[in-house]
Amino acid sequence: MPKLLACSFCKKTEKQVARMLGGPKVYICDECVGACNRILEATPVDFKGWDKMSEGELLSGLKVADATVDATRTVLQSHVDELRRREVSWRNIGEALGVSRQAAWERFS
Template structure:
C-alpha cells in the first residue's frame, strides 16, 4: 500500500513520503532532516553573527533569483493549507463572519477570497 502525499516540508520541499517525520505548524511543515540541520546550525553558530533578514544580506542577483521559486512554492503551500483550514471551518458550520474575524478581515473579504474554493 502506497502512502499518500499529505504535505511537503516548507524548507526542503520533500513530501511526507520521503522523510521519517514531518512536524506541522500553523500552515507550514518541517521534516526531521531540516530540524537536524537547524539544530546543527544553532549549536555551531558564533555569537557574533549579525541578525539580518535574508533579503538584507549581501547577495548577488543570481543568489536572489535562485531563492524566488522556493519562496513562491512555500507561499503557495501556505495558501493551500489556509484554504483547507477555511474549508474545514465551513464544513463545521463556520460563518463567513466568524472566518473573516479569525483572519482579521471582513466577512466580505473572506467570502471573496475563499468562496470559490468550496
C-alpha cells in the first residue's frame, strides 16, 4: 500500500482533509491554506508598525484578527482532540506544549 501523504504543517493525512497541495518535499492541506489566508488577511501588506496605523485602520483590522485567533484555536483544539482520541495522556500533551498536565487539561478538555 502506498504511504499516505501528510500535511507538512498539521500532519493530517490526505484521508483526513478535503484537499492536499504538494510542493517539492512539502504538502499543505486545505485547512492550513485557510489558516494562512486568514493570517495574511489580518496582516497589512505594507505594515510599518502599529504606531503608523490610523485608528480607522486599527479598528477595521480588529475583527479579522479576532477571527484568525479563533480559527487557529479551532485547529489547535482539533489537534489536541485527535491526540485524546488516540488516548495520548494529558501529561504527554502538556509536555509537548511545555506546560503541566493540569494546565493542558484545563485549556483543552
